[in-house]
Structures are given as structure tokens and as C-alpha cells.
Amino acid sequence: MPSPLQKYFAQRVKNLFNHLHDFDVSAEEGALHDLRVELKKLRAVIKFLQQVYSKQKLKKPAHLLRTIFQQAGEIREYQLLQQWLRKYHLKVLEERYFPAERLHEMNADFRKQAPAFKNDLKEIIELSGRFVAHTNGILAEQYFADLHAQLQEKTSADLPSREWHDLRKLIKQWMYALNWVVPEEVGAKESVLAYFNKLQEQIGQWHDLEMVKEAFSQKQIYLSQDMEVQKDFALAWEKLTHSLKYRERQVVEMLAAQQVVS
Structure with a gap:
């Protein structure tokens, strides 16, 4: 089988x-x-x-x-x-x-x-x-348990934003590995799964905005002397800065709520 x-x-x-x-x-x-x-x-x-x-x-x-x-x-x-x-x-x-x-x-x-x-x-x-x-299926279960321990350790600490994207990768790996273990293990982790899934979604939305910011930086749009470009860029930077602060706050709040997750 x-x-x-x-x-x-x-x-x-x-x-x-x-x-x-x-x-x-x-x-x-x-x-x-x-x-x-x-x-x-x-x-x-x-x-x-x-x-x-x-x-x-x-x-x-x-x-x-x-x-x-x-x-x-x-x-x-x-x-x-x-x-x-x-x-x-x-x-x-x-x-x-x-x-x-x-x-x-x-x-x-x-x-x-x-x-x-x-x-x-x-x-x-x-x-x-x-x-x-x-x-052997036992190896998959051991791997899953190790990933879970890593997640608990990382989310229990005061994690700086530079490590959020790596945390999201770890969460994804754990979520995928959940499919490789026995159904009983999956059922026991449902509440934890809901928390980590929401957390990785929040980090993903924050990272998408960081990607936009990086794209602007690479193009050096802020150096343009074109008035139309300056006008658009000023609006873009305002929206980006506001959105990033909002997304950062959401991630921080979710990480702070980790202690209520079993």
C-alpha cells in the first residue's frame, strides 16, 4: 500500500x-x-x-x-x-x-x-x-516533528522582520509535510495549522509589498526629473509606506499571539 x-x-x-x-x-x-x-x-x-x-x-x-x-x-x-x-x-x-x-x-x-x-x-x-x-514513513513523521519544533522555537522568540520570509518558507515546508504523515497527526494539528496558515499569508502579503519596494529601488525611480514620474512616484511611495506599516503590524500581532497556540 x-x-x-x-x-x-x-x-x-x-x-x-x-x-x-x-x-x-x-x-x-x-x-x-x-x-x-x-x-x-x-x-x-x-x-x-x-x-x-x-x-x-x-x-x-x-x-x-x-x-x-x-x-x-x-x-x-x-x-x-x-x-x-x-x-x-x-x-x-x-x-x-x-x-x-x-x-x-x-x-x-x-x-x-x-x-x-x-x-x-x-x-x-x-x-x-x-x-x-x-x-520509510517514520522518517517523514520524524521530519515533520522536527519542523514543528523549529516553528515553535522561532515564533516564540522576538523575530526581526528580516527573518520573516525564511519563517514563511519554514511554515510552508511544515504545511506540506503535514500531508506525508498519518491522518491522526493531521487531526491533532488542526488548530495549529489554522494559525500558521494565516501567519504565512500575512507574511506573504507583507513580502509582496517589499518586492514592489525593491523593484522601485532597482529602477532608481526616485532620481527621475520628469514631473509626471515624480507625481506618480510620490503617490506610490505614500501608498507603499502606509501599506507596509499596516502589513508589518498584522504580522507582529500574529507573532505576539503565538503563546495562545498549543
Whole structure:
């Protein structure tokens, strides 16, 4: 009988090819988001396997998967940036610095590579699947317990904002690993799961804004002498600063509430 990890891995394989095909056909934002989620879940499995066996044995599948994920991530970040600019009607900044044409180019380039990505995914699945098939379920439960202990330790401390994104990655890894253990363990962690899921969502919203801030910095928009750009940038910075403070406060409050979580 397949272990929870084997079932989880098999579902990832099915979903990955479906979502890659959907994006290749439609180039829709939702299809790319779904693809990235599946890539994250598969990366989580490989990261676990690297703890059980050795990083060297899984070096190639990890590298291939990271390459696909990074390219999909660049498109996703650009999509989020454009959404934020359009939300506040910052047309000048969008047209001068973050044009829609660039997103079309990125999508087209990704779709051109779809056949190569499919071959890479097949190799990733073949190489990592061998380890999944021979991994004892007890090891997955031990790994899950270790992740949970790490989460409890990190969220019990006064965590600086520079460590929030890494905390979110740890939460995601823990949430994915929850699918690899026995159902009884899942039921016992329902209230904790609700807390950590909400926390990682709050950190994600904060990190999206940090990404917008970084994009502005890289383009050095603040140096522009164009009056239209200055006007848009002043409004953008006001909205960004206000939103960041709000999101930061939400994360801080959630971290402060950790002691009520069992």
C-alpha cells in the first residue's frame, strides 16, 4: 500500500504536467500560479529527501527544479507588481518602467521553453521518485516533528522582520509535510495549522509589498526629473509606506499571539 508521501508525490506529478500544459496553452495568470504552487510542493519533497539521504544524490533534480521555479517566479513577481500599480492607477510608472509588453515577452519566453521544462520535469520525477518509493514513513513523521519544533522555537522568540520570509518558507515546508504523515497527526494539528496558515499569508502579503519596494529601488525611480514620474512616484511611495506599516503590524500581532497556540 502506498505511503502518504508516495500518494502526495504522485498527485504532484499529475498536477505539474496539467498546469504546465494549461499555461502553455493559455498563458493565464491562474495557470502560472497553480504551476508555481505545485513546483513548491515538489521542492518541499526533494528538500525532505535531501535530509534523509544526501544533497549530492539529489543535486541534479533540485537544480533543475530550482531553475524552472525561478523563471516562473520572475513572471509572477512582475504580475503582482503590475497589479499593484494598476490598483492605484499609477499609469506613468507602469508605462515608463514596468510596461505590459515586458510581461508578454516573459510569458512568451517561458512558453517557448515548455517542451524543455517537460523533459526536465520527467527527469526530476524519475530521479527523485526512486527515493520516494524507498523512504520509510517514520522518517517523514520524524521530519515533520522536527519542523514543528523549529516553528515553535522561532515564533516564540522576538523575530526581526528580516527573518520573516525564511519563517514563511519554514511554515510552508511544515504545511506540506503535514500531508506525508498519518491522518491522526493531521487531526491533532488542526488548530495549529489554522494559525500558521494565516501567519504565512500575512507574511506573504507583507513580502509582496517589499518586492514592489525593491523593484522601485532597482529602477532608481526616485532620481527621475520628469514631473509626471515624480507625481506618480510620490503617490506610490505614500501608498507603499502606509501599506507596509499596516502589513508589518498584522504580522507582529500574529507573532505576539503565538503563546495562545498549543
